[in-house]
Amino acid sequence: MNGCVVTAENVHKTFAWTPVLRDISCTVEAGQAVAVFGPNGAGKTTLLRLLASLLKPSSGSLRLFALPADDPRARRRIGFVGHDSFLYPDLSPLENLRFYAHAYRLDNVSARVQAMLEYVGLQDWAATPVRSLSRGMEQRLALARALLHEPDLLLLDEPYTGLDAEALELLHASLLRAKQAGKTIVFSSHDFERSLALCSRVLMLCRGRLVWQSAADTPSVAELRDIYTDLTRHPARGRQD
Numbered sequence: 001m002n003g004c005v006v007t008a009e010n011v012h013k014t015f016a017w018t019p020v021l022r023d024i025s026c027t028v029e030a031g032q033a034v035a036v037f038g039p040n041g042a043g044k045t046t047l048l049r050l051l052a053s054l055l056k057p058s059s060g061s062l063r064l065f066a067l068p069a070d071d072p073r074a075r076r077r078i079g080f081v082g083h084d085s086f087l088y089p090d091l092s093p094l095e096n097l098r099f100y101a102h103a104y105r106l107d108n109v110s111a112r113v114q115a116m117l118e119y120v121g122l123q124d125w126a127a128t129p130v131r132s133l134s135r136g137m138e139q140r141l142a143l144a145r146a147l148l149h150e151p152d153l154l155l156l157d158e159p160y161t162g163l164d165a166e167a168l169e170l171l172h173a174s175l176l177r178a179k180q181a182g183k184t185i186v187f188s189s190h191d192f193e194r195s196l197a198l199c200s201r202v203l204m205l206c207r208g209r210l211v212w213q214s215a216a217d218t219p220s221v222a223e224l225r226d227i228y229t230d231l232t233r234h235p236a237r238g239r240q241d
Contacts (some may be wrong), residue, residue, distance in 0.1 A: 004027050004029060004066065005064065005065060005153050006027060006062075006063075006064060006153070006184075007027050007061070007066075008062050009025050010024070010059070010061070011025070012024075012057060012060050013057055020208050021046055023060075026213060028186060028201075029184075031184055032200050033198050033199040034185065034199055034202070035187060035188075035201070035202050035203070036186065036188040036203045036205065037188070037192070037203070037205070038188075038205035038232075042206050043205050045082070045157050045158075048080075048155050050069070051078075051153075051155050052080040052155050053075050053078065057069075064077075078151050078155060079146030079149070079151035079154045079155065080155045081143055081155070085130075085139070085141070085142040085145075087141060088130065089130045090131065091129065091130060093133075093141050094126040096145065101148060112148065116148055120140040120144045121140065122137060135163060135167070136167020136170070137167070139171060140174070143159070143171065152184060153184045153186070154183050154187075155187070156185070156186075156187035157188050158187075159171060159187055159189070172197075172198070175187075179198060196220075196224065201213070
């Protein structure tokens with residue numbers, strides 16, 4: 001897959017006349033892994049939900065795969081992992097994935113679901129109700145749900161939050177495999193070190209604005225911490241490298 005996956009031009013989003021995102025313009029190329037940083041309330045979740053077509057811009061233009069963001073042909077090519085896992089707690093991982101496989105009208109459902117459970121390391125808990133799983137297991141299952149239909153664009157909202165060490169390593173390894181498979185990945189995070197080990201570009205939001213983005217080599221962790229500290233204290237200094 002080649003070309004632009006995401007094209008945002010002067011995107012604004014307001015809730016009850018309160019601006020949450022302002023004048024966001026950026027592109028994401030096919031195969032890139034992009035990390036979105038910013039303090040709480042910067043607009044990261046809103047941006048991810050716009051890209052997932054769960055929200056519509058209040059103004060501006062947002063296109064996915066050269067199509068309007070809400071076009072069904074674009075939406076089918078998206079996998080999204082947010083704060084809500086979109087899993088049914090009384091169903092098992094096996095039952096949840098089978099449900100989504102049928103919803104997407106996938107073929108070879110049994111083999112596909114079994115392979116995905118093994119991919120995220122949940123084959124031994126396939127029959128356990130989701131409500132009995134740990135936070136890390138549920139997050140891995142949410143990733144399996146998002147990857148089940150082989151999307152071209154994978155969106156994740158703070159995927160590392162609240163996970164133990166084992167779950168962090170398993171989730172990070174899964175994301176690395178998705179990147180190596182050529183998936184385009186956009187995710188928000190507060191974890192600079194893990195994010196920079198995965199991503200090829202950085203976007204930084206502050207007070208609803210895109211105040212900095214890397215256009216060349218990804219910065220080091222130390223450089224990114226300095227940029228983050230400076231821009232969150234003085235967002236008017238925003239620049240692009």
